[in-house]
Amino acid sequence: MKPNRNQKLWMYEQMHTSRYFEECIEKIYMEGKSPAFNMANGPIPGEMHLSNGQEPCAVGVCAHLDAEDIVTSTHRPHHVAIAKGVDLDRMTAEIFGKKSGLSGGRGGHMHIFDADVNFSCSGIIAEGMGPAVGAALSRHLQKKAGVAVAFIGEGAANQGAFHESINLAAVWKLPVVFVIEDNAWGISVAKNTSTAIEHNDARAAAYGIPGHFVPDNDPLAIFEVAGKAIDRARRGEGPSLIEIETFRLAGHFMGDAEGYRPKGEKDALYARDPIPKMRQHLIDEENWSEEQDQELVHRAHKRVDLAIQFARDSEYPAPEEAMEQVFV
Amino acid sequence: MTVATKERKLTIARAMAESIAQEMRTDERVFVMGEDIGPLGGVFGNTRGLHDEFGSERVRDTPISETAFMGAAVGAASDGMRPIVELMFVDFFGVCFDAIYNLMAKNTYFSGGNVQVPVVLMTSTGGGYSDAGQHSQCLHATFAHLPGMKVVAPSNAYDAKGLMTAAIRDNNPVIFMFHKALQGMGWLGTEKDAIVHVPEETYTVPIGKAAVVREGTDVTIVGITSGVHHGIKAARKLAERGVSAEVIDLRSLVPLDRETVIESVRKTGRLIVVDEDYQSYGLTSEIICSVAEQGIPLKAAPQRVAYPDIPIPFTRPMEQWALPSADKIIAAYELMEKNT
Numbered sequence: 001m002k003p004n005r006n007q008k009l010w011m012y013e014q015m016h017t018s019r020y021f022e023e024c025i026e027k028i029y030m031e032g033k034s035p036a037f038n039m040a041n042g043p044i045p046g047e048m049h050l051s052n053g054q055e056p057c058a059v060g061v062c063a064h065l066d067a068e069d070i071v072t073s074t075h076r077p078h079h080v081a082i083a084k085g086v087d088l089d090r091m092t093a094e095i096f097g098k099k100s101g102l103s104g105g106r107g108g109h110m111h112i113f114d115a116d117v118n119f120s121c122s123g124i125i126a127e128g129m130g131p132a133v134g135a136a137l138s139r140h141l142q143k144k145a146g147v148a149v150a151f152i153g154e155g156a157a158n159q160g161a162f163h164e165s166i167n168l169a170a171v172w173k174l175p176v177v178f179v180i181e182d183n184a185w186g187i188s189v190a191k192n193t194s195t196a197i198e199h200n201d202a203r204a205a206a207y208g209i210p211g212h213f214v215p216d217n218d219p220l221a222i223f224e225v226a227g228k229a230i231d232r233a234r235r236g237e238g239p240s241l242i243e244i245e246t247f248r249l250a251g252h253f254m255g256d257a258e259g260y261r262p263k264g265e266k267d268a269l270y271a272r273d274p275i276p277k278m279r280q281h282l283i284d285e286e287n288w289s290e291e292q293d294q295e296l297v298h299r300a301h302k303r304v305d306l307a308i309q310f311a312r313d314s315e316y317p318a319p320e321e322a323m324e325q326v327f328v
Numbered sequence: 329m330t331v332a333t334k335e336r337k338l339t340i341a342r343a344m345a346e347s348i349a350q351e352m353r354t355d356e357r358v359f360v361m362g363e364d365i366g367p368l369g370g371v372f373g374n375t376r377g378l379h380d381e382f383g384s385e386r387v388r389d390t391p392i393s394e395t396a397f398m399g400a401a402v403g404a405a406s407d408g409m410r411p412i413v414e415l416m417f418v419d420f421f422g423v424c425f426d427a428i429y430n431l432m433a434k435n436t437y438f439s440g441g442n443v444q445v446p447v448v449l450m451t452s453t454g455g456g457y458s459d460a461g462q463h464s465q466c467l468h469a470t471f472a473h474l475p476g477m478k479v480v481a482p483s484n485a486y487d488a489k490g491l492m493t494a495a496i497r498d499n500n501p502v503i504f505m506f507h508k509a510l511q512g513m514g515w516l517g518t519e520k521d522a523i524v525h526v527p528e529e530t531y532t533v534p535i536g537k538a539a540v541v542r543e544g545t546d547v548t549i550v551g552i553t554s555g556v557h558h559g560i561k562a563a564r565k566l567a568e569r570g571v572s573a574e575v576i577d578l579r580s581l582v583p584l585d586r587e588t589v590i591e592s593v594r595k596t597g598r599l600i601v602v603d604e605d606y607q608s609y610g611l612t613s614e615i616i617c618s619v620a621e622q623g624i625p626l627k628a629a630p631q632r633v634a635y636p637d638i639p640i641p642f643t644r645p646m647e648q649w650a651l652p653s654a655d656k657i658i659a660a661y662e663l664m665e666k667n668t
Contacts, residue, residue, distance in 0.1 A: 037515050038457075038515060038517045039457045039515050039516055039517075040457035040458060045457060046460060046642065047463065097642055097644055101643075103642075104643075105643030105645075106461075106639075106642060106643065106646070107460060107461075108458065108459075108642030108643070109642075110462065110463075111461070111642065122462065123462040123463060125392045125420075126392075155392040156392065158396075159394075159395075159423065160393075161423065186363070186391075187371070188366075188389075189364060189366075194390070194392070195391065260368060316643065316645045317643060317646060319645045319646055319650075321646060322638055322641045322647070322649055323638060326638050
């Protein structure tokens with residue numbers, strides 16, 4: 001199942017939105033943090049994990065999902081949230097800690113919850129997998145439509161929750177797709193020093209489910225493989241496991257000196273940037289013009305600019321509101 | 329004749345790494361494992377230099393597999409090694425808690441003392457820099473509640489080195505909780521009072537002995553890690569208005585030095601306990617209860633300054649409002665004065 005022109009353009013626009021969003025967040029994050037870099041300062045305090053480079057994983061999978069489908073994501077969630085259709089204004093306001101944010105400022109960038117589109121994420125490695133299985137179980141028990149997709153990093157494949165969740169989903173034949181965004185690094189630890197096999201899709205065999213590997217961070221290939229897995233889940237045939245070879249163009253978090261990367265790695269990654277590649281594909285295959293491209297990019301950037309303006313203009317919550325929403 | 333001692337101020341991170349290095353040089357059983365503790369030197373700097381000196385055989389980066397490596401620490405320790413294991417954030421312990429509370433903390437007892445489990449767990453605690461509710465907790469009481477584990481938590485680099493050395497040499501499991509705001513990592517901001525002179529030679533600070541870090545006669549302020557620094561700042565401000573506050577740094581939660589606190593409260597008759605962990609069922613109630621059980625006549629009802637019973641919010645105004653502070657300690661003292 002290859003993406004049609006509209007699907008390609010949707011993916012391309014989401015990738016631009018996500019990339020520009022991260023570029024803006026990166027700049028704003030540094031406000032108030034110089035000359036001395038202190039995470040506590042500036043309009044966006046705390047840790048910040050940017051997803052630059054990983055956009056294909058989000059768009060290739062989420063192109064097949066509707067609001068009713070469930071997605072769980074990681075500590076690096078922005079690209080997936082954007083592709084899943086999370087309210088960008090309120091998500092941005094949440095990242096700024098504002099009252100108009102999705103959680104009124106309680107969650108921040110690692111805890112984005114948008115129930116309207118069934119999106120959530122968590123800062124604990126692999127811990128989105130169990131909830132994805134549970135959401136799929138809920139749909140099964142309620143005889144309601146919808147698949148669940150758990151996004152995780154390659155480091156998560158060595159957690160107990162990974163193996164337990166896949167086995168549970170497989171034995172109960174639940175509509176779940178597990179998507180590994182393999183960016184090759186768990187903070188400073190390289191995949192080949194922490195994972196006993198080269199590609200985690202091989203592990204699917206241990207649970208009797210299909211495993212797929214998608215090389216080279218290619219949104220079109222991801223679209224095809226994800227489509228197959230999601231259709232299978234929708235047909236009630238059970239879960240699949242997909243490992244995507246992607247890369248992060250940023251550090252683990254803002255402030256990461258990235259001394260662990262081999263020399264030249266970053267330049268090589270930028271040469272493989274999926275966004276210019278997708279643009280070239282559209283020009284070659286879809287009669288895409290420079291004018292159309294500018295219009296699309298402008299639209300994507302404008303949306304982000306407005307979201308950031310919304311966040312900046314929003315009020316902070318009253319401190320005492322901290323006591324609210326512990327119970328409902 | 330006075331001997332000039334050279335001032336050598338270290339951060340807690342440096343002090344921890346120095347202690348570990350010194351013990352590794354003299355005791356081949358000591359090794360370190362955890363996430364990003366190898367060439368990176370630990371996300372919070374407390375294993376910096378160890379990989380260069382001892383190599384990847386004894387300083388082992390692990391996969392993100394806490395259940396496995398925490399269980400492995402129990403097995404290695406029971407077989408004669410002395411593993412030091414880093415957990416990065418205390419908030420992450422959930423996935424491997426079984427190996428900690430059902431194995432590490434109990435195997436010595438289950439075996440009638442025949443099996444020793446000399447593991448040192450290192451983990452970061454604390455917030456204040458808007459890292460939200462899965463990266464900012466203290467969870468002191470969660471660990472202190474478990475019989476069979478010692479729990480230490482330094483407020484300064486001198487204690488950090490001595491407590492780490494004592495922990496490594498201890499034949500029991502010890503969890504070493506270091507507060508991020510005291511750690512000396514510039515990117516987290518740093519409490520300057522935590523950076524103190526640390527002797528180069530090896531030494532121990534006994535686990536289970538509190539320190540009176542400031543003497544006083546009117547009120548006893550008890551805390552641990554960040555709470556000690558809030559206490560000292562409050563004491564300085566109270567001194568300006570003629571109130572003499574005694575500040576006690578517990579240094580360890582298990583064993584808990586109740587005697588030092590009780591002795592102090594007998595003198596002052598007033599008690600304020602400070603803790604960045606959640607208030608209910610925690611350190612503050614344990615200390616106040618320990619004093620109440622003695623029937624010491626008090627001049628005012630004891631007060632506590634702890635984290636409210638809410639998950640830690642991300643946004644700065646909420647988090648800063650919820651955190652303990654010197655001002656809150658002073659307000660607690662004022663309340664005691666008013667009600668006296």
